[in-house]
Amino acid sequence: xxxxxxxxxxxxxxxxxxxxxxxxxxxxxxxxxxxxxxxxxxxxxxxxxxxxxxxxxxxxxxxxxxxxxxxxxxxxxxxxxxxxxxxxxxxxxxxxxxxxxxxxxxxxxxxxxxxxxxxxxxxxxxxxxxxxxxxxxxxxxxxxxxxxxxxxxxxxxxxxxxxxxxxxxxxxxxxxxxxxxxxxxxxxxxxxxxxxxxxxxxxxxxxxxxxxxxxxxxxxxxxxxxxxxxxxxxxxxxxxxxxxxxxxxxxxxxxxxxxxxxxxxxxxxxxxxxxxxxxxx
Amino acid sequence: xxxxxxxxxxxxxxxxxxxxxxxxxxxxxxxxxxxxxxxxxxxxxxxxxxxxxxxxxxxxxxxxxxxxxxxxxxxxxxxxxxxxxxxxxxxxxxxxxxxxxxxxxxxxxxxxxxxxxxxxxxxxxxxxxxxxxxxxxxxxxxxxxxxxxxxxxxxxxxxxxxxxxxxxxxxxxxxxxxxxxxxxxxxxxxxxxxxxxxxxxxxxxxxxxxxxxxxxxxxxxxxxxxxxxxxxxxxxxxxxxxxxxxxxxxxxxxxxxxxxxxxxxxxxxxxxxxxxxxx
Numbered sequence: 067x068x069x070x071x072x073x074x075x076x077x078x079x080x081x082x083x084x085x086x087x088x089x090x091x092x093x094x095x096x097x098x099x100x101x102x103x104x105x106x107x108x109x110x111x112x113x114x115x116x117x118x119x120x121x122x123x124x125x126x127x128x129x130x131x132x133x134x135x136x137x138x139x140x141x142x143x144x145x146x147x148x149x150x151x152x153x154x155x156x157x158x159x160x161x162x163x164x165x166x167x168x169x170x171x172x173x174x175x176x177x178x179x180x181x182x183x184x185x186x187x188x189x190x191x192x193x194x195x196x197x198x199x200x201x202x203x204x205x206x207x208x209x210x211x212x213x214x215x216x217x218x219x220x221x222x223x224x225x226x227x228x229x230x231x232x233x234x235x236x237x238x239x240x241x242x243x244x245x246x247x248x249x250x251x252x253x254x255x256x257x258x259x260x261x262x263x264x265x266x267x268x269x270x271x272x273x274x275x276x277x278x279x280x281x282x283x284x285x286x287x288x289x290x291x292x293x294x295x296x297x298x299x300x301x302x303x304x305x306x307x308x309x310x311x312x313x314x315x316x317x318x319x320x321x322x323x324x325x326x327x328x329x330x331x332x333x334x335x336x337x338x339x340x341x342x343x344x345x346x347x
Numbered sequence: 348x349x350x351x352x353x354x355x356x357x358x359x360x361x362x363x364x365x366x367x368x369x370x371x372x373x374x375x376x377x378x379x380x381x382x383x384x385x386x387x388x389x390x391x392x393x394x395x396x397x398x399x400x401x402x403x404x405x406x407x408x409x410x411x412x413x414x415x416x417x418x419x420x421x422x423x424x425x426x427x428x429x430x431x432x433x434x435x436x437x438x439x440x441x442x443x444x445x446x447x448x449x450x451x452x453x454x455x456x457x458x459x460x461x462x463x464x465x466x467x468x469x470x471x472x473x474x475x476x477x478x479x480x481x482x483x484x485x486x487x488x489x490x491x492x493x494x495x496x497x498x499x500x501x502x503x504x505x506x507x508x509x510x511x512x513x514x515x516x517x518x519x520x521x522x523x524x525x526x527x528x529x530x531x532x533x534x535x536x537x538x539x540x541x542x543x544x545x546x547x548x549x550x551x552x553x554x555x556x557x558x559x560x561x562x563x564x565x566x567x568x569x570x571x572x573x574x575x576x577x578x579x580x581x582x583x584x585x586x587x588x589x590x591x592x593x594x595x596x597x598x599x600x601x602x603x604x605x606x607x608x609x610x611x612x613x614x615x616x617x618x619x620x621x622x623x624x625x626x
Contacts, residue, residue, distance in 0.1 A: 076450035077462055079443040087503040088469055094480035161614050162376045168606030170564030172580050176599030177382045180389050187385050190401035201400050235618045284473050287566040308479055321476040332471055
């Protein structure tokens with residue numbers, strides 16, 4: 067086959083597929099969000115944003131992302147540098163640490179439910195230690211702080227692994243010579259981390275942050291398993307509009323709001339962690 | 348460590364440092380494993396124990412919860428659907444994605460940047476939300492509530508990863524190998540099937556498994572797009588409010604098991620796949 071045509075033939079399936087199942091539905095959802103029967107209108111947006119649960123679910127979603135992502139970043143950086151120094155047992159430790167990567171958000175929610183529910187392991191431990199006399203119902207509307215903490219822990223537990231993988235892969239690409247040179251000049255491990263690892267890790271940090279922040283705004287099943295209706299989030303409200311209220315227009319408007327927040331966050335991260343041209347795909 | 352040789356206390360602090368380091372590794376491993384172990388205890392205990400208090404910290408090895416799970420109406424069908432959707436997603440995302448990955452790694456062509464942008468956009472988009480308009484489109488085409496329809500959405504989710512991962516895998520194989528095969532009388536196609544394919548097959552398998560996991564774990568689109576033919580995640584989500592605890596935990600455990608196997612199967616490729624795919 068003609069070598070000039072070949073690459074186009076090879077990318078054609080993906081392009082067609084994405085046009086049909088990504089671009090086209092995206093256009094549909096935008097159209098649906100901005101119309102309510104007769105032409106262009108913002109009614110759907112007005113409807114969803116004026117609902118009393120909207121500010122709460124928006125706040126909850128942003129708060130959760132703000133609480134979870136920095137901790138994940140710090141934890142993933144710590145784990146990645148620890149793994150990097152490891153000589154024995156590196157593969158085993160890495161396997162264990164990356165297990166949550168394959169675990170769904172729903173399963174993670176259920177796992178942490180086993181710990182936090184009324185007859186769960188946390189209560190069992192606390193009574194065992196004599197801290198409380200009888201099991202306390204932790205996940206109720208009287209304990210919003212504990213509901214938030216449980217969701218936060220489940221999210222950190224589940225999604226740190228993806229950041230870890232990206233950062234370990236990134237650290238692996240940093241030439242060893244830099245560290246050897248730093249060693250010669252007597253730089254401490256901490257200085258090496260600040261002056262070599264962090265700056266050279268910028269592309270990976272960027273990818274990890276963008277991916278995680280976007281996924282944090284889509285938090286859904288963890289919340290459904292642990293908080294139910296106690297902790298409304300944007301994605302859960304979208305599901306309610308589509309599934310329980312059968313209001314696709316409102317669901318479409320919520321979808322676009324989530325998308326707008328994701329894009330805004332992505333742009334901020336790309337701007338803050340700017341990478342020299344040619345270094346990213 | 349920057350050893351200050353004059354100080355006698357140095358070996359001690361170094362030993363202490365090593366101890367702290369080892370303790371941190373063990374602690375972080377426990378942080379990952381202990382919650383899974385708790386789920387395992389609940390799964391392998393009788394329903395009475397799961398609903399009772401206090402919880403034992405050793406499993407009873409009672410299969411009643413799992414039997415209840417298997418006997419629960421619709422559960423096994425949901426499990427089967429999950430496997431089918433994930434299997435279809437795996438096959439489609441590789442068949443469609445891998446050629447594009449090859450094109451990106453081997454050719455310079457006009458519109459390459461635009462194509463990369465499309466792929467990246469897909470990755471940065473809350474894709475499960477696309478299930479909303481697709482529900483309407485699928486009803487029109489008769490794809491609604493089918494395993495294949497859902498697999499199409501999951502393939503959209505998995506495709507950016509399969510393109511980027513196969514791109515990084517192909518980039519890891521020197522072009523010279525292919526050129527050598529050409530000079531020895533191979534065509535582009537036979538050089539690919541005889542030289543490149545055997546080298547890349549394990550990596551392709553790993554990225555296919557990755558696609559499987561993406562589909563296996565997806566909740567939102569599955570819950571929106573299927574009613575009769577629910578996947579396991581959609582089924583569990585739908586019944587979260589009403590199902591008894593032992594059913595939730597057994598279901599959660601069934602969701603986790605393939606994850607353990609899959610991460611073990613792809614562990615060698617996990618970092619290589621991400622290493623180049625990020626850049």
